[in-house]
Amino acid sequence: MEVTGKQAAGHSVLSRAEVMRKLKLVTDKLMKLDRPDNEAELQNLGEDAERRGYFARDFGMEEWDWPQGVGLYGLQKLDRLLADGRYQAYTKPWMARQLEKGLPSRNINTTAPLLSLMELEEAGELSLEWMEWLMHGLPRTLEQGYQHVTTGSQKHEVSLHENELWIDTLFMAILFTAKMGVKHDNPQWRETSLHQLLLHIKYLYDKKTGLFFHGWHCEQRHNFSEAFWCRGNGWFTLGLPEYLELMRPYLADGVFMYLQQIMHAQAEALLACQSADGLWHTLLDDPASYTETSGSAAIAAGILSGVRSGMLPEAFAEPAVKAIRAVMDRIDDEGTVLGVSSGTPIGAAKEDYTKIVIAPMAYGQAMALVALGEALHYC
Template identity: 35%
Template sequence: MIPIAETAARVYGYMVQDYSGQWGMDREAWDWVPGVGVIAMMEYGETFRRREVLDDLHEWEQRNRAKSAELKVINAIAPFAIYAPLCRHTGDTYYYESSVRAAEWLLREAPRTREGAFEHTVTEEAQFPEQVWADTVFMAVLFLARTARLTGHAEYAKEAVEQSLIHMRLLQDKETDVLFHGWNCITSDHMSAARWTRANAWVAAGIPEIVSEVGGLAPIPDELRIRYERLMKGLIRYQQQDGLWSTVMDHPDYYREASGSAGIACGILRGIRSGWLSSELAEAAGRALPALVERIEADGCLSGVSGGTPVMESVEAYNRIACYPTLYGQGLMLMLLNAFEAAKAEEEGR
């Protein structure tokens, strides 16, 4: 029996140390990397009822508040996803007002592709004109859904649903039901056409949360539910014998990638909890957990996490991405542990 609470505490503990200057682990920044980390930490504090974790995140936000206004790109939206729970936790209206400002930027100013999808924009000196990435669903659409719930604004909720559906339509492979990493609206193709595991993880873990947040504020099309169910069943077909997924899932000879595997397994549990997936699929998440826990070192570091990955020039290039510790890897692992704890609590009626 895997000690979920103890394991989660170790993973969390590794995340809050001082990693100044280390891109993958430095929490004192405002980008998608620490963004995924703090989203997972917030969820951890709420799931395990650790108020000191929530207090720490409030202090983190105050330390980094000035940075939040510096960049208006999709990847810089990710940390704002903790504002709604921070607003409820602290009662500070700043979080409400800032959430509205960021949501308004997304709706009124963020670059869009010709299909209406948010163009994926980054904090680095790089541009990807009219490119749609699966990553955007977690980095920006999740925030928009949480802000819809916080404010009660149906417009935000409708946009969150629409963005989720557009991304699924553009990225879902008709043959396998899994997602390609990206879509180029100019050339009308999936570029290198990589079925990249972590891209699928962002959507697998993000969609159930988005749907949960917008429930009652916007109608959820049957198409989104059907596409999500097909996606998750397609992903399970690519799970390897050891319980993990290769970094490009239809290449079993490529290295196993921990963050994407954790995100997919988390999505399975979240999908079951939302009622969109059959409980029979929990077995796949159950097979992934011990394989991932084996990769957690004594200090709580999750090994086997691939580095930051844009849409690469070829499928083969994904297999050359180096692995090293990252806050998003720790975060996706922590989300999976949170999901197991939530499922256990629900089963026990807690």
């Protein structure tokens, strides 16, 4: 096997054959992902269900919401890397089925499928309509932030989360805003994406640690339980390098430098709390909480993306590769990514994060795909 310059510099060599084998397994499983085997048990959680992350719509790939949107994002990333045509072959029929069933309410989370669908001609008109809604229909917080509105108990209902900013929003809606602004050369949309990004950093970035809180209440002015949630930090770690590469031609040098420094500070803080096995705990600063696979994969992929683009130091790659090895160990023989926490509302207490249901999720499959795709640069 040929050794790249990065490997020669001291990085652990990954087996390309093994990475490709895992990629195929995870991809095949994602495209046919179904309901969890223990769903009957989960349904018995009763009033505790949503607090512990059991949202029936989140499971499998046959819904239009954020887990499936992140799943499509992973498939698109893989298709760009391998150019094997699986993304469009899967996605066009998927979108047609969702349109036939009827789309859910427009909210932050249901924007996520359009992050990748917007590049299909068939989704062009829908993407423009949705973008207009983000600009003029989405409820805003104080200071005009994207309020983290989500799907309600029924698909056509919404949960408003009034005056709340969540770290998830960067990946679910701000990236889409930026991509639409670039694609349609719309300066207002691009500037809106930048304002939203800076506003979320302003209220969610913790200067003492370099990590991000899960949420901020704009009216009550607090960060809820002040939890440093793994997957939430992963959304930022993965999303920011992509945002900067996309928006670099439109950003002033000072703004770009500021955002790159935030990226560096967060990555440095994350590496400082990486567990011995290479993964990250679901509460990043609590070694007693379980290590969580989807957030760990997103963090590893984001760090490697930042290194590859020259925005993060080369030295950060080695621990990220270690994390990818650990993610690979959590992929079973059927391609299921294990150790993935379900949809996670903002916890009233930090311990709420440790009680979230563990189950196979589309975004767990997708984040593993993206991480393994980045790993191919180290094979």
